Amino acid sequence: MSKPTFVLFLFLICCSSFFGQQYSDFFIDKACRIDFHFCGNSILTAIYLDKIKQEPFWGGRRAHLSNDLNLGDFRFHLLDSISGKQIYIDGFSALFHEWQSTPEAQKTSKSFEQTIQFPYPKNAVTLIIEKRLDLDHWQELFRYALSPTDKLIQQTKLTDVPVKIITKTVSSEKAIDIAVIAEGYAAKDQQKFYKDAQRLAENLLTHEPFTNYKNRINIYAIAAVSVDSGVSMPQKSVWKNTAVGSHFFTFYEPRYLTTTNSFKLRDLAALVPYDAIYVLANTKTYGGGGIYNFYALTAADNKLATQVTVHEFGHSFAGLADEYFYDNDVLDATYDIKKEPWEPNITSLVQFDRKWESRVAEGTAVPTPKSDSIKIKLGVFEGGGYLKKGMYRPSFDCRMRTNKAPEFCSVCQQAVERMILFLTEE
Numbered sequence: 001m002s003k004p005t006f007v008l009f010l011f012l013i014c015c016s017s018f019f020g021q022q023y024s025d026f027f028i029d030k031a032c033r034i035d036f037h038f039c040g041n042s043i044l045t046a047i048y049l050d051k052i053k054q055e056p057f058w059g060g061r062r063a064h065l066s067n068d069l070n071l072g073d074f075r076f077h078l079l080d081s082i083s084g085k086q087i088y089i090d091g092f093s094a095l096f097h098e099w100q101s102t103p104e105a106q107k108t109s110k111s112f113e114q115t116i117q118f119p120y121p122k123n124a125v126t127l128i129i130e131k132r133l134d135l136d137h138w139q140e141l142f143r144y145a146l147s148p149t150d151k152l153i154q155q156t157k158l159t160d161v162p163v164k165i166i167t168k169t170v171s172s173e174k175a176i177d178i179a180v181i182a183e184g185y186a187a188k189d190q191q192k193f194y195k196d197a198q199r200l201a202e203n204l205l206t207h208e209p210f211t212n213y214k215n216r217i218n219i220y221a222i223a224a225v226s227v228d229s230g231v232s233m234p235q236k237s238v239w240k241n242t243a244v245g246s247h248f249f250t251f252y253e254p255r256y257l258t259t260t261n262s263f264k265l266r267d268l269a270a271l272v273p274y275d276a277i278y279v280l281a282n283t284k285t286y287g288g289g290g291i292y293n294f295y296a297l298t299a300a301d302n303k304l305a306t307q308v309t310v311h312e313f314g315h316s317f318a319g320l321a322d323e324y325f326y327d328n329d330v331l332d333a334t335y336d337i338k339k340e341p342w343e344p345n346i347t348s349l350v351q352f353d354r355k356w357e358s359r360v361a362e363g364t365a366v367p368t369p370k371s372d373s374i375k376i377k378l379g380v381f382e383g384g385g386y387l388k389k390g391m392y393r394p395s396f397d398c399r400m401r402t403n404k405a406p407e408f409c410s411v412c413q414q415a416v417e418r419m420i421l422f423l424t425e426e
């Protein structure tokens with residue numbers, strides 16, 4: 001984090017804790033989970049409530065609750081029903097939103113399970129969910145008056161799933177808690193899952209800035225049992241009965257491994273306090289996916305698993321964009337280059353001052369030519385966010401671009417560090 005940014009960040013944190021409320025003024029030590037359905041097509045986005053649950057642990061942040069980092073395609077607010085004051089805000093992204101840019105969404109309407117969670121409120125609140133229009137503008141999609149004493153708020157939880165601590169260095173309130181969930185591990189595979197979780201957790205902690213903050217990171221392994229070993233591969237007509245029903249070939253993309261069973265996934269994660277969900281799939285096939293502030297999912301046994309794990313966690317934990325681009329990617333309609341994307345590590349140059357512009361050395365060519373890629377570590381290289389033209393990335397290479405890059409670029413590292421501080425600083 002550059003010095004001016006870090007000073008500004010500390011100032012914001014100090015302001016929010018000075019003027020902001022205390023956690024215990026408005027919340028109890030449990031989580032409230034909202035299960036809903038995103039419904040629509042390429043142009044329509046609607047939300048329909050499924051159910052509300054009270055979960056046993058709140059693993060998220062305890063401070064600066066009414067500030068956010070302006071990340072995600074969607075966000076939600078909680079307003080205290082008496083004062084009208086905002087008492088919590090958070091951003092998130094959704095598989096539904098990615099699907100909206102696929103050709104299928106122009107021909108049909110679909111629904112996708114989605115969940116959000118927040119600390120369980122003491123008093124009645126208004127929940128508002130909004131969709132991002134651009135960097136600073138939002139459209140309201142859903143509003144709900146939530147009474148925390150509503151008798152139909154469900155309190156069921158799973159009881160027969162074993163949980164093992166992989167690493168725990170600090171109490172949950174001060175930690176980034178990561179719930180690693182087994183997917184495609186049959187009962188006979190349980191010890192393999194613990195070993196895989198340990199291996200991939202240790203690998204994550206060798207990458208900056210996770211290494212620097214590893215004493216703030218707790219990792220739990222949740223050994224969900226699948227009927228079958230392995231995960232579904234629709235492109236080969238292989239369907240498996242697994243804990244969260246994940247599959248490759250999401251949106252007909254062979255390497256894109258996701259799950260749409262969001263409610264089941266949250267039921268499993270709720271066994272521990274958590275800030276982040278990591279789903280480990282018991283397969284050798286290359287693939288993965290990561291959705292901001294929801295989950296990352298990767299193949300445990302592929303030879304590139306250690307690299308992909310870090311890449312996908314960059315998406316789900318810090319809202320980093322893919323810095324790679326292809327000539328004909330299935331997701332090539334994801335970004336409108338007339339708008340500044342919200343992700344911290346790509347820019348359309350429309351509002352570059354909101355990104356890493358202040359850190360680029362004077363005289364750096366825009367776009368920065370490939371021939372300068374060794375000399376210029378932080379520039380404005382064209383290509384990123386699946387687009388070859390009109391979108392730019394900070395460094396020639398980065399873990400968000402290729403598996404060969406040893407680390408995140410400095411802009412990505414700064415974004416991850418900002419999130420770690422946001423979730424753990426008081």
Ligand SMILES: [Zn+2]
Nearest residue numbers: 398400409412
């Ligand atoms: Zn990067």
